[in-house]
Amino acid sequence: MSFRYFRPLIGHPFKGVLFTAKFLAFAHLCLEYGYSTAPAAGPSMLPTFDILGDWVLVSKRHRYGRDVSVGDLVAYSIPINEDLGVKRVLGLPGDYVMIDTPESGSEAMIQVPQGHCWIVGDNLTASRDSRLFGPVPLALIRGKVIAKIKPFAEFKWIENPLKRPDHQ
Template sequence: MPSSKPLLTHLRTNALTALKALCFIHFFREYAFDIRSTYGPSMLPTISVQSDRILIAKPFRRGRGITTGDIVSIRHPLLPSEGAVKRVVGMGGDFVLRDTPASLDTPHSSLDSGTMMIQVPEGHCWLIGDNVEASRDSRFYGPVPLAMVKGKVVARIKPWGRVEWVENSLTGRVDGG
């Protein structure tokens, strides 16, 4: 009767290798980078409704190194089991418009027409979707705690694997620099 020791050794080695791989994958996705699919029109034209995947840099978790103009991935404030992607337009201490004017061409869009400036509390950020008409953002749920930031969007992965680096359009710099 053959010994079961080589088989057990082989199974143990494979199990340890699989466990190491799972730990590495978990560590990489939690602390380095993650790739997520997008859906919804709130970030048009920067991010497509469905065909884009985004590369999220996790060292920016909890708002570390986030600046005005960055696009961030957050845990949704109203639906905690879901995520959202929005642009940072204000950091703690900044003053922002609470409501976005409907149109810059109409007389109703002036600051005298009921729009109000508010100060973003320390430890929070003010988020707006690039497609303001189709975005549920800080105008609806208020300032977002930096602790809810899951990372910064640094690239779009287009169909066929083409990568486009995301620029911080408010500062004119490429993210990561």
């Protein structure tokens, strides 16, 4: 490595700007199609995530609900506002799910429509989820939560808790 590799850049501010733009675009590509992080705030996922300060690692390979299965945690765009949410998938297209909380007394069920999924929080009493805004289009799913990364001391991989009976 010698100075001649720097020479085209020094004295050409435009090239520096261009390089920065290309680098930022590449970083953005990695965050959009590879892995990214998201905050898991609020009481809706309480036993799994704390109310404040927890961050999760999101795999964007599962964007638009690709290879997502029942029991997975997903990061999704909340259909009725501008925010991002983290919830658990309870039903995929064709599944029958309960519309209301079991304690409510209602036992009405709904079949999740084509291209949608049913999403609920782990803390049913303090969660605004599909029980409020109905089935969520798979197109709004940003990715699957694969690990809790913050606080660092509590790092853990997140696995689907549902297991086949014959795997025990």
